[in-house]
Amino acid sequence: MKKSEDPLINDPNGGMPRLLEIMRRLRDPQTGCPWDIEQDFASIAPYTIEEAYEVADAIERKSWGELEGELGDLLLQTVYHTAMGEEKGLFTFETVTKAISDKMVARHPHVFGDENRDKSAEQQTIDWEKIKAAERATEGPTGALDGVAVNLPALTRAVKLQKRAARVGFDWPDMGGVLDKIVEEAAELREAADLTYEDQVEEYGDLMFVMANLARHLKIDPEEALRAANTKFQRRFAGVEAKLAEMGKTPSQSDLAEMDSLWDQVKVDERSK
Numbered sequence: 001m002k003k004s005e006d007p008l009i010n011d012p013n014g015g016m017p018r019l020l021e022i023m024r025r026l027r028d029p030q031t032g033c034p035w036d037i038e039q040d041f042a043s044i045a046p047y048t049i050e051e052a053y054e055v056a057d058a059i060e061r062k063s064w065g066e067l068e069g070e071l072g073d074l075l076l077q078t079v080y081h082t083a084m085g086e087e088k089g090l091f092t093f094e095t096v097t098k099a100i101s102d103k104m105v106a107r108h109p110h111v112f113g114d115e116n117r118d119k120s121a122e123q124q125t126i127d128w129e130k131i132k133a134a135e136r137a138t139e140g141p142t143g144a145l146d147g148v149a150v151n152l153p154a155l156t157r158a159v160k161l162q163k164r165a166a167r168v169g170f171d172w173p174d175m176g177g178v179l180d181k182i183v184e185e186a187a188e189l190r191e192a193a194d195l196t197y198e199d200q201v202e203e204y205g206d207l208m209f210v211m212a213n214l215a216r217h218l219k220i221d222p223e224e225a226l227r228a229a230n231t232k233f234q235r236r237f238a239g240v241e242a243k244l245a246e247m248g249k250t251p252s253q254s255d256l257a258e259m260d261s262l263w264d265q266v267k268v269d270e271r272s273k
Contacts (some may be wrong), residue, residue, distance in 0.1 A: 048077040158212035238264035
């Protein structure tokens with residue numbers, strides 16, 4: 001059969017079987033794509049993370065047309081990893097989907113079992129964490145902080161570690177203690193200015209960790225807050241560039257005092273809209 005005549009590969013309505021077969025063909029040692037054949041879990045992992053961020057970016061921009069394509073790219077990453085898992089005899093797409101389905105049923109006894117579903121979303125989150133803790137307990141003795149993925153974004157991981165510690169009582173009773181700690185860590189960072197680079201990195205990391213803890217106490221997602229701050233900075237600096245362009249100048253032809261003044265004008269313009 002000619003490649004162009006493969007009925008499943010060319011079936012626009014082939015669904016998941018079509019995508020799985022496409023990946024199988026791409027990874028075929030004899031007839032597949034040389035690049036795809038060479039990949040392994042480690043080499044594909046960065047692409048998986050990148051695609052997840054691109055999904056989040058499309059959602060952030062409310063670009064629903066792009067979101068469909070980005071979700072497809074992310075789905076391909078799962079198919080890629082399961083294909084490699086099947087080749088190594090570790091797992092298959094079917095066992096992965098069975099595992100997540102079983103997990104969803106087990107973690108929603110108020111939907112698929114006999115538990116009462118008359119509870120708030122907050123209470124359900126608490127129940128979810130209890131079920132997860134019980135699952136971890138069956139895996140043998142573990143520490144309170146075990147199992148928090150190392151490769152999570154650092155601020156997200158900090159919050160997760162802090163939540164775990166808080167569940168066993170290692171937490172300030174209110175936000176006041178966190179704010180005091182921020183002042184303490186900021187002072188230590190100031191003192192570290194005369195220390196080695198390694199010491200400065202450590203002190204800066206301590207301050208960032210406490211800032212993540214403040215976000216947790218405020219029920220703010222620090223990643224979301226920082227993304228919003230990045231977007232605002234980019235938007236306002238573009239406004240500064242636009243005002244400079246009206247003056248026939250670029251940022252390199254300006255100075256801090258002028259750009260700071262234009263920055264304030266941009267802020268006023270935004271508030272007046």
